[in-house]
Amino acid sequence: GESVGLHLPTLSVQEGDNSIINCAYSNSASDYFIWYKQESGKGPQFIIDIRSNMDKRQGQRVTVLLNKTVKHLSLQIAATQPGDSAVYFCAEKDPNYGGSQGNLIFGKGTKLSVKP
Amino acid sequence: GAGVSQSPRYKVAKRGQDVALRCDPISGHVSLFWYQQALGQGPEFLTYFQNEAQLDKSGLPSDRFFAERPEGSVSTLKIQRTQQEDSAVYLCASSPVTGHQPQHFGDGTRLSIL
Numbered sequence: 001g002e003s004v005g006l007h008l009p010t011l012s013v014q015e016g017d018n019s020i021i022n023c024a025y026s027n028s029a030s031d032y033f034i035w036y037k038q039e040s041g042k043g044p045q046f047i048i049d050i051r052s053n054m055d056k057r058q059g060q061r062v063t064v065l066l067n068k069t070v071k072h073l074s075l076q077i078a079a080t081q082p083g084d085s086a087v088y089f090c091a092e093k094d095p096n097y098g099g100s101q102g103n104l105i106f107g108k109g110t111k112l113s114v115k116p
Numbered sequence: 117g118a119g120v121s122q123s124p125r126y127k128v129a130k131r132g133q134d135v136a137l138r139c140d141p142i143s144g145h146v147s148l149f150w151y152q153q154a155l156g157q158g159p160e161f162l163t164y165f166q167n168e169a170q171l172d173k174s175g176l177p178s179d180r181f182f183a184e185r186p187e188g189s190v191s192t193l194k195i196q197r198t199q200q201e202d203s204a205v206y207l208c209a210s211s212p213v214t215g216h217q218p219q220h221f222g223d224g225t226r227l228s229i230l
Contacts, residue, residue, distance in 0.1 A: 008156060032216045043120070043207055043221035044159065051216055089158050093216070103149055103172065104209075104219060106158030 008087060012113045019077040021110045023090035028071060032093040034104065035064060035075045037086045044089060047075070077112075085114045118142060120222035122208050128228045129198050137193045137225045141210030148191050149219060150183055151207040159207050165191060166213060198229045 013019050025033070031052040036044035048059045050066050057064050063076040073090050091104040121140040129135050141148050147166055151159035161175040167188035176183070180198075185191040195202055205226050209219035
């Protein structure tokens, strides 16, 4: 569900299982999306990105799916490891900017906990 | 290293003091962004530079916040007459100017106002 303040949505998975983290965005004009991983005391770390002309993009152990019809983004992590434990944010480039530059608008984040 | 570097990592100031936070972007990155991250929240945009030009400062919460990037490389975020609500992590990010490129973040400065 939605998070307010300190109450981040939490996903707890067993080591070796697959994880799916979901994100909704509101502006149908958004054309670029990024997933970030943030560990405690560190800045957001780039995981994978996708442009709106794609539905799916794969990286190493990660896949991002984009459903423009329902304005939904998901991050799939295969064979989740304890080192994947962190807060995950989706971000969209502010659609009010023209061209390829612009600030990012972040979602509220999901805390992933991996049990060994 | 080759990443975005921010200093100091931690800053404690008394209410009413001025503070200055520094960001060294990735070499060659033209775009530089500042974000504010409250505890348990996602980062929120403050301001954006392309080279030395500040193209957007719409996210700065008040006129006590000021940012500069005089030579198009290092940037400084200054907060005057700090207040308790300024306590947050301040993140800097940089990216190349061309194409849809991800922003790369530093580890931030954690600012605590007493």
